[in-house]
Amino acid sequence: MADELRALLDRRSIASPLMIGIHTGGVWVAERLHARLGLSEPLGHLDISFYRDDFTRIGMHPQVRPSHLPVSVEDRHLILVDDVLQTGRTIRAALNVLFDYGRPKSVILAALAERDGRQLPIEPNVVGLHARLEPGEQIKLAGPEPLALVRGRAPAKDRPKGADRSGGGPGEGIP
Amino acid sequence: MSALNPQLDGHGNLKHFLTIEGLSRGLLTEILDQSEGFLGVARQAVKKVPLCRGKVVANLFFETSTRTRTTFELAAKRLSADVLNLNIATSSTSKGETLLDTLRNLEAMHVDMFVVRHASSGAAHFIAAHADPHVSIINAGDGRHSHPTQGMLDMFTIRRHKGDFANLCVAIVGDVLHSRVARSQIAALNVLGAAEVRVIAPRTLIPAEAESLGLRVCYDLREGVRGADVVIMLRLQRERMSGALLPSEHEYYQLFGLTEERLSTAKPDAIVMHPGPINRGVEMDSAVADGARSVILEQVSNGIAVRMAVMSMCIGTQNLRGQMRQGADQGDLNG
Numbered sequence: 218m219a220d221e222l223r224a225l226l227d228r229r230s231i232a233s234p235l236m237i238g239i240h241t242g243g244v245w246v247a248e249r250l251h252a253r254l255g256l257s258e259p260l261g262h263l264d265i266s267f268y269r270d271d272f273t274r275i276g277m278h279p280q281v282r283p284s285h286l287p288v289s290v291e292d293r294h295l296i297l298v299d300d301v302l303q304t305g306r307t308i309r310a311a312l313n314v315l316f317d318y319g320r321p322k323s324v325i326l327a328a329l330a331e332r333d334g335r336q337l338p339i340e341p342n343v344v345g346l347h348a349r350l351e352p353g354e355q356i357k358l359a360g361p362e363p364l365a366l367v368r369g370r371a372p373a374k375d376r377p378k379g380a381d382r383s384g385g386g387p388g389e390g391i392p
Numbered sequence: 393m394s395a396l397n398p399q400l401d402g403h404g405n406l407k408h409f410l411t412i413e414g415l416s417r418g419l420l421t422e423i424l425d426q427s428e429g430f431l432g433v434a435r436q437a438v439k440k441v442p443l444c445r446g447k448v449v450a451n452l453f454f455e456t457s458t459r460t461r462t463t464f465e466l467a468a469k470r471l472s473a474d475v476l477n478l479n480i481a482t483s484s485t486s487k488g489e490t491l492l493d494t495l496r497n498l499e500a501m502h503v504d505m506f507v508v509r510h511a512s513s514g515a516a517h518f519i520a521a522h523a524d525p526h527v528s529i530i531n532a533g534d535g536r537h538s539h540p541t542q543g544m545l546d547m548f549t550i551r552r553h554k555g556d557f558a559n560l561c562v563a564i565v566g567d568v569l570h571s572r573v574a575r576s577q578i579a580a581l582n583v584l585g586a587a588e589v590r591v592i593a594p595r596t597l598i599p600a601e602a603e604s605l606g607l608r609v610c611y612d613l614r615e616g617v618r619g620a621d622v623v624i625m626l627r628l629q630r631e632r633m634s635g636a637l638l639p640s641e642h643e644y645y646q647l648f649g650l651t652e653e654r655l656s657t658a659k660p661d662a663i664v665m666h667p668g669p670i671n672r673g674v675e676m677d678s679a680v681a682d683g684a685r686s687v688i689l690e691q692v693s694n695g696i697a698v699r700m701a702v703m704s705m706c707i708g709t710q711n712l713r714g715q716m717r718q719g720a721d722q723g724d725l726n727g
Contacts, residue, residue: 267430267442272708275712276405276711283432284432285432316438317436317438317440318437
């Protein structure tokens with residue numbers, strides 16, 4: 218993934234990008250990528266709880282961590298990192314947060330894993346794993362130490378309040 | 393008790409925010425944790441998040457206020473809600489409309505949340521008891537009783553400076569008798585487990601029940617702030633005083649005004665707080681108010697984040713209820 222990302226940055230002649238991880242799994246992945254690429258700018262963290270599109274359906278997320286963007290995103294090239302890309306709603310929210318902090322020059326999306334179930338026209342630029350899942354299966358990142366993608370049965374419907382930010386299970390989505 | 397708490401829904405989520413009393417340490421901590429997240433919104437270029445888009449918040453102020461009303465307004469606007477400011481003193485109630493009729497009219501305008509300030513203790517509870525089930529009430533100060541968002545923003549400010557409450561000694565100085573702010577602070581400090589809470593004031597301004605609340609009462613300022621981690625100054629509430637409780641403001645300052653010299657017995661890293669508005673030269677010297685240990689303006693900024701947290705938690709609970717209503721209507725949500 219790091220090699221692919223490096224090649225993409227070279228192709229686009231981007232010298233010092235800002236890397237930003239989406240809480241929580243995206244930050245874990247971003248920490249690894251940030252170290253492997255040896256980026257000079259500090260890593261940013263993004264919490265998308267205030268921008269989710271399901272607040273009107275399920276209420277407040279219980280664990281909001283403050284977003285932390287140490288460097289202004291204005292006019293910069295960004296690498297947005299998430300763990301598992303499924304519906305695309307998390308990325309939609311993350312882009313909205315970023316644009317409320319400023320106007321980036323470009324945004325690259327890197328996801329550790331990608332699976333079926335897209336509900337928005339959002340595709341990653343760099344992907345670690347294309348997961349082919351059986352119906353009812355889900356994939357989740359466990360961490361932070363050791364970091365591992367876990368494949369398993371999705372929990373039954375009626376998730377507890379704000380159980381999964383990334384909106385994974387089949388109970389999620391448009392009924 | 394908690395099952396009957398009018399502030400909570402059946403699942404223990406915050407529905408109204410009327411008073412600190414009856415709320416658990418877990419819930420108060422959740423408010424503080426959520427506030428931490430909202431603090432970052434002020435650092436965004438666009439100081440707004442879309443959480444409460446499409447919701448209508450009415451500021452219902454039966455008593456004048458500048459700081460509290462504007463920070464509530466700003467909090468609601470940063471949550472993308474629409475805000476109505478109703479200056480009741482100059483509107484329908486002065487034409488003879490009752491409080492409940494005012495309420496019904498606003499409900500008919502599909503207001504989702506009322507922020508209420510009233511000179512009578514219990515006004516917010518009264519409105520909550522009579523309001524339509526889908527609206528939330530936030531108490532922005534009722535008489536001498538309670539001012540819970542002020543209490544929580546003070547707790548938030550203390551936590552940001554001191555971390556944990558367990559070993560803290562907090563000194564509250566001044567007009568405790570008339571202060572709803574002090575009542576909310578004391579209740580919150582007790583729930584959050586502060587080690588010691590002291591009140592310092594002339595005898596005439598200490599409520600009779602002070603000692604039964606577990607407070608240490610002190611009549612001497614220098615003694616009272618000795619070893620304190622946090623010194624909270626209260627405003628002299630002239631508008632609520634009837635009769636001769638104080639000889640003069642000048643004499644009050646001579647005995648209970650906070651100066652750098654009197655503050656010297658407190659811990660070296662003590663912080664000084666005041667809910668505002670400050671009467672300089674009455675409650676405290678300007679050198680203290682503008683000094684290095686003063687966190688008074690920080691309290692104001694923190695107030696916006698805490699109010700955003702409380703408002704969005706209540707609106708979030710409304711959404712959950714809406715969801716359940718829908719679910720009941722449809723039979724099966726996932727069908």
